Amino acid sequence: MTTNIRILISRDHHFFPILESSGRADVTILSRGADIEKLELKEDLILDLTAWGREKKSDLLERLCESTTKPVISDLSLVWGEAFLKRYSFIAGAVATVFHSPTATYESFVRPEHKPLLDKAFESLGISLHPVEEVGIGFTFPRISAMVINEAYFALEEGLASSEDIDTAMKFGVNYPLGPIDWSLRTNPKHIVTLLDELQSVTGDQRYRASMRLRLESPLS
Template sequence: MGTGIAQVAAMKGLDVILCDSHSGALERSVINTERYFKRSVAKEKLTQEDAEAAARRISASSDLQALEPADFVIEAINEDESSKKAAFLLLDQIVKPEAILASNTSSISITRIAAVTKRNSQVVGMHFMNPVPVMPLVEIIRGIATSDEVFQTAKALSEHLGKTVCLSLDRPGFIVNRILMPMVNEAFYTLMEGVGTAEDIDKGMKLGTNHPMGPLQLADFIGLDTCLSIMRVLHGGTGDPKYRPCPLLVQYVDAGWLGKKVYKGVYTYAKPLN
């Protein structure tokens, strides 16, 4: 998700410092960005000149300290509350006092993430959709302490990036995943109980309800680890057993079958040649 956000921001004229603690992920991100800009030129969505200018606006580092000059940070690390809190604790010390810290979390409380910082009024949720260059929505989440000014800045930034905003209260799963993820989880129950094959479940939902892709294919695309984390946030945050994660989803994640990003999830994907 970080790669997609960086691509869109750079195309809209913003300087971007892309940061990932895993150098392999950073390399993949740079390669994917080069490919994306090339494809955009080939499809005549971007001129060669604009693609080169956008590429020049992105710098990459595996050291969080590189974010020191940033005015606005959008965190998009794994969907894990303790990792996000640890990252925000560090970011709070690294970036200048007036900088805004946003989280691309799909489900985790912005209020709790903000509470580890000394700038909780300057922390906001900006939930981009996947793939970021294609999907038109940013769901903005105000923590209990998020100021009006910071909300307005996050909204203006989203709109500058060409996105439409919806505003959600800071509740588990917010709006989009409160509704979407139980459907994905139910698709895993349907698969586990043998009601249909993966292909039939996806075909049924795609053609029968006019979704662009079936829920199991969507889960592979999102990342099964992310789907499971969101279900755990919904389950833990509401205490409602209707949100319990499907054991088959748990087992796939235990097996490391995390979806398209590792070429194996519900389905198997061919690895690119280079």
């Protein structure tokens, strides 16, 4: 049986150039939640890949709740996903795709009855999913990546090493697939700051304070 999917994505997601060049008819670009009011959303599955923080993501999900009765899988990489799943009980599952993965493998949390739909959706994108049992704040991979990248930018602030030296040290000294500065650029520094701010806001823990150097790399919009 053919599964019809509607993919919602923002231009600042690292998947966007690939999806745009693919010419897929099932991809809709969103710049704000209100954009979905132009859509009918009759597909079997709505896959929300917008790379948005708490306020914009909340607005989008509120509108999706009113616009469709179909299963919605939402990317909750940049928010307190556990709280979102409780608040928006209509969400069938969550994924974390905003942070670039060198292995094209991303975390997923989905209710069992919707897993076949989600698997088919990501197979069509050439992406592998790694099931997890909890979402937390920003899942696991994005949260750890954000902290490593943030420390690298603190090192830049303090003049301890150059970007190239930091990346080289982490790739050849710690066997990372990418250096943290390169990783941040492939992901988008703005998203890293958004997740760090969410972590600090929810936990009150100063270890999530974003480096000023990282903030300066982050676009204002």
